[in-house]
Amino acid sequence: MIEAQTKVCQNCKSEFVIEPDDFGFYKKIKVPPPTWCPDCRQQRRMTWRNDYNFFIRKCDLCGQRILSVYSSDKPMPVYCPKCWWSDKWDAKEFKKDVDVNKPFFPQLKTLLNSVPALAILNDDGIASVNCQYSNYFALGKNCYMVINSWKVEECMYSVCLVGAKNTVDSAVILAGGEHLYHAINVDASSRCRYAFNSAGLLDCLYCYDCRNCSDCFMSIGLRGRKYYFKNKQYSKEEYENIVKSYSLQTWTGSERARKEFEEFILQYPRKCANIINSVNCSGDYLVNSKNAKHCYITVRVENSKYFERGDTIRDSYDCLSGGEQELCYESINPDNSYGALFTSYCHKDNEVLYSDSCQSSEHLLGCVGLKSSKYCILNKQYTKEEYEKITAQLIEKMKERGEYGEFMPASLSPFCYNESVAQDEYPLTKEMVMFRGLSWQESFTKTEGREDVSEIPDDINEVSADIIDKTLACFVCKRNYRIIEGELRFYRQNQVPVPRVCFFCRFAKLYKERGPVHLWNRVCQCSGQTSSNGAYENTTSHAHGENPCLAGFETSYAPDRPEIVYCEACYNSEIV
Ligand SMILES: [Zn+2]
Ligand SMILES: [Zn+2]
Ligand SMILES: [Zn+2]
Ligand SMILES: [Zn+2]
Ligand SMILES: [Zn+2]
Structure with missing residues (x-):
């Protein structure tokens, strides 16, 4: 043992x-x-994944102006999706001879710098319609800046949506929803704004962990309620007057409601983790799983660990995004793969190692951009026998040099640190990035300084249609941003004021509110009759009686967070 x-x-x-x-x-x-x-x-x-920092450049094959996750100063050519997926080019032409006695990663870097890269992961014009500005995206219609999502329509500025419609500024909507604004981990809901960890809501505003409710405002932990405000029942008329009094169609009104809501829910306990119908699991936003540890935004995961964003995962560790995969390790998007180790965006592969953007292939080591290939090293074709002999030698030498078993270094990534999602989860200053020998992108921070509209009308109904032609300046980071036509339509339809902050700041807020991808060991903050900080008084007696609960758990709430965090049993005793 x-x-x-x-x-x-x-x-x-x-x-x-x-x-x-x-x-x-x-x-x-x-x-x-x-x-x-x-x-x-x-x-x-x-560091190997850029979700939403886009650049306009040209396709190095057809010459068209395209949108890409790669800025035009990257060393390798970049092809638009149509060109990249076509048979107009062959990645094997970039093949290199491998030298097993030399460090492997510089050899891989040479290949990465020469093979054409896929501009953006987006099936616009193939299976999606009018969704050019989205990444890690499929099967959508009329979407803009929607990341890691599929089967979505009329959605904007959102991450991790499945089956959502008319949704803006939202994250983790895995079972559909429509007319949602700023919703996180909300399922099967409609016409809601500022909704968190909830399901089955209709016309709810500023709600946290509410289920099967309609017309509720500024509430937490409700089940099957209607006309509730601050967790209290009102008549229909009273409720409508309260909502009206907040003037949520104005920026000042909606900001006032947001602050009040945030303060209100701080007085109530939160459940240590959002784990549903799962056995022996830890992480957050985890559904229908078994023996899944440190898994986040994952569904149907078994015997896996350290996973973020996945669906139907078996025996896989250390992956960022993926689905229908088995025995994968240290990989990004190893969708429909078996035995993908240390890979980035390798789909439908079998036993592929240290490779990037290889599709429908098997037995590859150190390859880039190959499709339907077998037995290749650094994009060079070998026979099965040669491949087996050389890979065995190479892996042995890599082990001796301490290379094998580690993911491709950040210094090989095609992305600058601040273009990658690492900057969202582990923010570093330019100086810290340079100190680590990594690169820093300057160009996308240079869109500051213009402002056509110094004052946006407070009320959405007073905003004129020509705002879509104007350049606005974010009041948090000063960056310039615009309101697009579909977005204005959404705000008008849903009576949401025009945001005063750019989408970069809004994305950052979404990532922050979703919580970190990290767990802390903590103890239940139920001290018997009240929460340990005294802010919340229990409404029922718990199994542990008047003594403190002391149950331990793993939670993504850091110990210094202000929220009251209860174990699942204490939380369930309080939420009817
Ligand atoms: Zn092209
Ligand atoms: Zn460490
Ligand atoms: Zn901003
Ligand atoms: Zn407890
Ligand atoms: Zn308790």
Whole structure:
């Protein structure tokens, strides 16, 4: 029986634990145990993914002006999706001879710098219509700046949506919804704004963990209620007058409501984690899973760990985004793959290692942009026997050099640190990024300084149609932004005021409100009759009686957070 081992992270020098089950997994996929801690590994993977920093450039094959996640100063050519997926070019023409005795990553870097990259992960013009400005995106209609989403219509400025319609500034909508504004982890709901961790809502405003409710405003933990304000029942007329009194169609009114709501729900306990119908799991926003640890925004996950954003995952560790996959490790988007190790955007692959953007392939090592290929190293074709012999030698040498078993270094990533999602989760200053030998993107911060409209009307009904022709300036970061036509239509239809902040700041807020991708060990803050800070008085007696609960749990609420965090049992006792 192998025992848990405490190791020191070779990157940040903090301690981390490798559990007995983890050793079993590493053995199964024949990789040495990691030398970096889970956070440093996640940060390194995240440097390989740019969700929403887009650049206008030209396609290096057809010459058209396109939108891309790659700025025009990147070393490799960039092709628009139509060109990249076509047979007008062959990634094997960029092949390199591998030298097993030389460090592997510089050899891979040379290939990464020469093979054409796919401008954006978006099927616009193929299976999607009018969704050009979206990334990691499929099967949509009329969407703008929607990331990591599919089967969506008329959505804008959102992340992780499945089946949503007419939704703006929202994240983690996995089972549909429509007319949602600023909703996070909300399912099967309609005409709601500022809704969090809720399901089955209709016409609800500023609600947290409410289920099957309609016409509720500024409430938390309600089940099957109607005409509730601040968790109290009102008549229909009273309720309507209260909502009206907030003037939510104005910026000042909606900001006042938001602040009041945030203060109001702070007096109530929160559940330590959003885990539904799952056994032996930890993480947040986890549904229908078994033995899934440190998993976030994941559905149907089994025997997996350190996963963010996934659906139908078996025996996989350390992945960022993915679906229908098995035995994958340290990979980004290894969708429909088996045995993808240390890969980025490799789909429908079988036993592919250290590769980027390879599709429908098997037995590849260090390849970039290959489609339907087999037995290749650095894009060069070998016979099965040659491939097996060279990969065995190469892996042995890589192990000796401490290269094998680690994800591709951040220094190989095509993205500057502040273009990547690492900057959202692990923000660094330019100086810190340079100190680490990574690159920093300057060009997208240069859209400041213009302002056509110094004052946007407070009330959405007083905003004139020509606002879509104007350049606005974000009052938080000064960056310029615009309101697009569909967006204005949404605000008017849903009586939402025009935002005073740019979408970069709004995205940052969404990521922040969704919570960190990290767990802390904490103890239930129920002290018997009240919460331990005295702010909340329990409404029923709990199984632990008048003594403090003391149940331990893992939660994404950091210990210094102001929220009252209860264990699942105490929370369920309070929420009827
Ligand atoms: Zn570390
Ligand atoms: Zn093209
Ligand atoms: Zn801003
Ligand atoms: Zn408790
Ligand atoms: Zn309790």
